[in-house]
Amino acid sequence: MLEARFRLERGAFELEIQLEAPPGVTVLFGPSGSGKSLTLRAIAGIVEPDAGRIAVEGAAVFDRAAGISVPPHRRGFGYAGQRPALFPHLTVRQNVAFGLRDHSRADKDAVTSALLARFGLAGFEQRRIGSLSGGQAQRVALARALAPGHRVLLLDEPFSALDEALRQDLRVLLNDLARERELVIIFVTHDLREAHLLADRLAVLDGGRVLQAGPRDAVFRAPSNRRVAELLGAVNVFPATVIRRNESTLVFTAAGWEGLAASWSGDPAPGQAVDVMIRPERVVMRRGTPTVNALPARIVREFDYGNSRILHFEPDGAGPRLVVELASRPYDVLDVRSRKSWTLELPPEDLHVMPAPAPAAR
Missing domain, CATH: 2.40.50.100 (RNA polymerase II/Efflux pump adaptor protein, barrel-sandwich hybrid domain)
Structure with missing residues (x-):
């Protein structure tokens, strides 16, 4: 379980978040400018809230009152955004294995090979990133985020630049991995169809606030007010x-x-x-x-x-x-x-x- 309760100001924009994400896919859904990506970056440690607490299984990675702020690379979170952000000078295998520097060579090879096979990248091990399609590059980015064995995966609209067929394949794969590994996945999207397809839980954001959060079907079928209903396509x-x-x-x-x-x-x-x-x-x-x-x-x-x-x-x-x-x-x-x-x-x-x-x- 990931718990995030924090406040963050950026200029005139104020973000005030109360969020619980158990194992499974929690989708942050809302219009552009609602604070979805900023929420994810705060949880990842890329930006620091002005007040509040972020914890995983009760252990704080950020607590303003207690003076705790664990650096992003030590939080144990995988992160992938709209752009794959891969290393162009490394091969596909080297990119996926990048976060396994503390592993033995045998473990690194085993983990990397398993992920490459699972993401449909077997045979691409020695390819350079520049030779990949957008869908292949995004698969490499997701495999790299999962390689260290993180239990929390933060995804900021990772499928937005892909065509619908590729998006559908990756959604299925993501849901399967969430269940098999009991991952906590927080997924940002402004695509209503994607939110419905992926979410176990849904958090609707608008104006820097969580308007409603809960199991996907409960939120879709029983919105708390007109604004939530309209954001969900009613x-x-x-x-x-x-x-x-x-x-x-x-x-x-x-x-x-x-x-x-x-x-x-x-x-x-x-x-x-x-x-x-x-x-x-x-x-x-x-x-x-x-x-x-x-x-x-x-x-x-x-x-x-x-x-x-x-x-x-x-x-x-x-x-x-x-x-x-x-x-x-x-x-x-x-x-x-x-x-x-x-x-x-x-x-x-x-x-x-x-x-x-x-x-x-x-």
């Missing part, structure tokens, strides 16, 4: 008012339409203004009328993305506008092309209620 977020609530369900009204939700953040009370979210892939299109949360609506716009369709709906009467994502096969089976009027079902378990932001002071 397009169906609409204002509502709570009517009543019991232990397992909550009734709300939105644009004159009454809905039932089974998920919420905070402690919503009757009369409270809230935001309601449902992800576009969770809305169900029905020919008949469902018994709960039925919303008659018509398609007013649609976009074809090849493997899926994005459909924009206007309610026939009261209710919010909604966006629905439908895979291409159901789109054809349901013959959506020839029919514009539908009844949308919003399953209560997929409707999530969040506190609305307080009105801005005038």
Whole structure:
């Protein structure tokens, strides 16, 4: 377990981080300028926080109050960034073995050969870095970061310059290594799809703060507020008012339409203004009328993305506008092309209620 609680100021930007990363992949996700890379550099020891503590398994590598600041090369963390930062005058094998200077020759050869094979680099041992493709160079960088046997791996958008096929291969490899070696991996990205594919845990950053952190699916399905929902790609977020609530369900009204939700953040009370979210892939299109949360609506716009369709709906009467994502096969089976009027079902378990932001002071 890596624990990081620190504050860091750089000019007008203030970073205040509270983060826990158990074994597995913890993704730091957020827009450009949110503080993701700066967080990683502080954990690595490249920059020093103004206050706080960073520890692995309870042992501090940084503690401002105690006067502890372990140098980066002694923290036992592997680090790789967007650019591989390899040594051009060394071969692939020499680059991977660079961090094994204290090992015996036999151990160094065994570890290096195993990693080269695992990263698909067997046969490239004597190649110079300048002769490698971008994907090959990034594989060398990851192998070099893992070679010393570090339990913590810090990765700052390492796949951003690669094509999608290479990125997919490296994501799979990274997840496999995390589980096999029980690694703590902290992975920075602003790519929402990559965050969803890689993360065991997800920390959403914005404006130098962690807005929400937790298991990936919990954060995606139950964001703490509208800002988190929007950063995570939610397009169906609409204002509502709570009517009543019991232990397992909550009734709300939105644009004159009454809905039932089974998920919420905070402690919503009757009369409270809230935001309601449902992800576009969770809305169900029905020919008949469902018994709960039925919303008659018509398609007013649609976009074809090849493997899926994005459909924009206007309610026939009261209710919010909604966006629905439908895979291409159901789109054809349901013959959506020839029919514009539908009844949308919003399953209560997929409707999530969040506190609305307080009105801005005038």
